[in-house]
Amino acid sequence: MTDDGAPLELLDRGYAAIMRHIVETATAPHFTDLAAALAIPIEQARQLAHELVAITPGWMAPDTDLFASFPPFNLQPTQYRVTVDGIGGWYAQCGLEATAIRWLFPGQTVRIEAPCLCCGEAMVVEMHDEEITTTEPAEIVGYTSDVIGGSAESRPFR
Amino acid sequence: MNLFRSEEHARRWDGFNPAMAHAIKPLAEWAEAFANPFFRERARADYISWTRSDDGAAAFRALRSSLPVPADH
Known part of the structure; x- marks a missing residue:
């Protein structure tokens, strides 16, 4: 068990299941799909989805349990x-x-x-x-207006 | 974190932050930073465990040291 979240083994399986789903379908799984894939209760899958999004770091659509961003996607x-x-x-x-x-x-x-x-x-x-x-063009540049890996609130706006 | 057709285009962007002007880099340089194992290893079945291993921690330290911070930090 991690300090305050899911067991590490479950985090690994959850992350791999989400990433595999996105790579294969270009869509994110719903947490009910995740529950089925991991053979865990639906509420546990919902919480796991939030925990993994915070780790990656990505974000959910505001005030929902729906994946909005799961990097690099x-x-x-x-x-x-x-x-x-x-x-x-x-x-x-x-x-x-x-x-x-x-x-x-x-x-x-x-x-x-x-x-x-x-x-x-x-x-x-x-x-x-x-x-x-x-x-x-050959001159393409990348630019970030703030620190990469900074505050969660600013993630969609850098 | 965006791509622009050139440095001049990045500087003309409404969201341009002068304190991060040094973060304008050629695509190839950013691609090298995002070739760090922290990104390459994402297909692993044990990715989260790996990020917490010695190898993962070393990769993260290397990544952090390669990323720009605001000029006033």
Whole structure:
């Protein structure tokens, strides 16, 4: 048992189940799905979902038990549209986490398409395992306006 | 935490924070930071345990040391 939460073994199984679901379906599981997948009571799964979101760190849709963000993914659309070997449906939590999505799709081409927040013009990044194979335009930069890993309240706004 | 077409575009963004101007980095540099094992290991069946292991803690320390903090910190 951890200090004040779920047993570590359950945190591992829960995290893996959520991540696998998102990778395979581009959607998040509901906590009832999580309960079934882990063979645990529904209320325990609901609490586990919140605990894991706090650890990752992601966030729930405000005042709900519904996943909004589970890094590197966002379950609500963001401007960072993701396709994997030409199949779409995923969104990145942010522009920087977008570069980490490739680690969940080994051997596949991950493509990020996004408009620039300044001008709305398109940007494209393609990655394949260790390689960044496309950067259009070549001058793309990443930027965070606040500390990465800072307060939970500011997570969606950095 | 966003991508921009160039440094000039990042500086013109409404949300630009001058105290974090040094956080404007080429995509390749951010991609290297997000290649830390903390991100690479997310597909593990024991990921949360791993983050609390010596290897996970070392990866997290390396990650934290590579991330920008506000200029006034």
